[in-house]
Amino acid sequence: MNVNEEQNASIVEDITRTLRDNSIQHSEEDITQRVRELIDSYNVPVTEVKRTILRDMMGSVPSQSMQTIEKELSEIKGEERGLDVTVRIVTVNPKTVTVEGQQKEIFYGLVTDGELIIPYTAWDDFKLQKGDTVKLVNITTKVWQEKPQININRSSAIQKVEADIPMPETMAHREMDIGQLKANMSGLIVKGRILDAEPKIIEVKGEQRQIFEGVIADGTGKIRFTCWNGFDQTIEDVIRIDGCYTREFGGVPQLNFDQRTKVTYLGDSEVPTMDELQQDTAVRFSDLTEKGGALAIVATATIVEIRQGSGLVHRCPVCNRALKKDVCMLHGKQDGIPDLRLKAVLDDGTGTCGLIVARPGSEALLELTMEDCITLAKEKVDMDYPRQLMVDRLLGRSFRVHGDVTSDEYGLRMITNEVDPYDPDLAKEASAILKSMGVDA
Numbered sequence: 550m551n552v553n554e555e556q557n558a559s560i561v562e563d564i565t566r567t568l569r570d571n572s573i574q575h576s577e578e579d580i581t582q583r584v585r586e587l588i589d590s591y592n593v594p595v596t597e598v599k600r601t602i603l604r605d606m607m608g609s610v611p612s613q614s615m616q617t618i619e620k621e622l623s624e625i626k627g628e629e630r631g632l633d634v635t636v637r638i639v640t641v642n643p644k645t646v647t648v649e650g651q652q653k654e655i656f657y658g659l660v661t662d663g664e665l666i667i668p669y670t671a672w673d674d675f676k677l678q679k680g681d682t683v684k685l686v687n688i689t690t691k692v693w694q695e696k697p698q699i700n701i702n703r704s705s706a707i708q709k710v711e712a713d714i715p716m717p718e719t720m721a722h723r724e725m726d727i728g729q730l731k732a733n734m735s736g737l738i739v740k741g742r743i744l745d746a747e748p749k750i751i752e753v754k755g756e757q758r759q760i761f762e763g764v765i766a767d768g769t770g771k772i773r774f775t776c777w778n779g780f781d782q783t784i785e786d787v788i789r790i791d792g793c794y795t796r797e798f799g800g801v802p803q804l805n806f807d808q809r810t811k812v813t814y815l816g817d818s819e820v821p822t823m824d825e826l827q828q829d830t831a832v833r834f835s836d837l838t839e840k841g842g843a844l845a846i847v848a849t850a851t852i853v854e855i856r857q858g859s860g861l862v863h864r865c866p867v868c869n870r871a872l873k874k875d876v877c878m879l880h881g882k883q884d885g886i887p888d889l890r891l892k893a894v895l896d897d898g899t900g901t902c903g904l905i906v907a908r909p910g911s912e913a914l915l916e917l918t919m920e921d922c923i924t925l926a927k928e929k930v931d932m933d934y935p936r937q938l939m940v941d942r943l944l945g946r947s948f949r950v951h952g953d954v955t956s957d958e959y960g961l962r963m964i965t966n967e968v969d970p971y972d973p974d975l976a977k978e979a980s981a982i983l984k985s986m987g988v989d990a
């Protein structure tokens with residue numbers, strides 16, 4: 550991307566965000582086209598382009614995007630636009646995110662007015678410095694986990710000001726349920742039961758070092774953890790981890806703790822039993838989208854799309870990639886190894902999740918073996934026939950899926966073989982029968 554394209558992309562992003570925030574249908578392609586036209590053909594100044602397009606599409610430019618209003622942190626509700634606040638920067642952390650396929654560095658941290666401490670995300674490099682006292686001009690806010698949060702956007706500005714705002718001496722750690730954890734949180738207190746823990750030797754700067762990896766759970770969810778120093782706990786222990794933080798690993802939040810973290814033992818009754826915790830956690834996709842994936846979940850959802858690439862595929866014997874017309878994108882023409890898979894989209898009413906089911910699960914769902922599928926495809930002289938069978942038999946039906954959900958810029962994704970047909974009428978019937986027997990279901 551050259552500078553002009555980068556600049557155009559940023560204008561498009563601002564416009565689509567405003568349109569989205571105002572629930573206005575739009576095509577990003579059209580907007581990209583229009584931005585290019587205005588700048589390249591009509592030489593409209595960059596500052597005017599956004600306003601021109603928004604005026605065209607919305608009738609008027611939202612007044613918030615033109616004038617700002619100053620508020621105190623305590624007045625922020627989490628749905629403001631065009632806001633100014635005067636704060637001291639408590640922390641600044643860089644983070645690389647992928648936006649529409651492009652790597653981008655953003656910054657997140659905390660600001661304070663001397664009393665309240667609020668998280669922020671800066672979507673551009675404003676050269677924020679820890680300890681600076683600044684006026685954040687034309688920011689937006691949103692609510693996250695029932696608390697307001699500040700967004701410093703490209704259209705925001707930072708002004709250094711003279712104001713006497715003290716830095717917090719010690720940052721109070723916040724206690725959170727495991728089910729609420731998302732990547733890149735810090736200063737956390739987490740309580741849970743250790744379901745699994747294994748030592749692992751890694752190399753750090755040429756030196757061997759032992760760390761521990763495992764899974765910890767409470768009644769709200771499970772999370773993988775890495776302990777970077779000595780770990781005296783054993784499986785089943787209930788602990789309180791004060792001062793831990795999260796990172797993202799493989800599209801799922803992961804808990805980390807090290808020598809600065811304080812681990813204490815809690816009574817066994819503070820957290821559900823091993824048996825209870827080993828059950829998969831029921832989730833809604835909308836909640837997972839917010840936090841970015843989760844381990845060992847169960848969801849009930851409908852298959853709303855069977856994707857291309859479902860059915861019989863042939864895999865590269867070298868790298869296992871699916872071949873396209875007997876050609877691997879890395880290894881050229883190959884004699885492919887047949888495989889059967891389902892690529893689908895699940896919808897649970899709150900959101901969607903991509904689903905990939907490997908051969909064993911696909912065979913179970915179709916009630917056909919891969920060999921059956923090959924035979925059928927040959928009989929019909931149609932290699933796409935097994936995919937068509939998936940459409941006929943699975944599309945629009947509900948399933949209960951178990952597994953880990955990961956996330957990336959394309960959304961949620963689950964790769965699992967545990968997909969069981971779910972018939973809501975049967976379930977209702979079963980619960981009615983149980984009720985008639987005096988059992989609460």
Ligand SMILES: [Zn+2]
Pocket residue numbers: 865866867868869870877878879880881
């Ligand atoms: Zn290959």
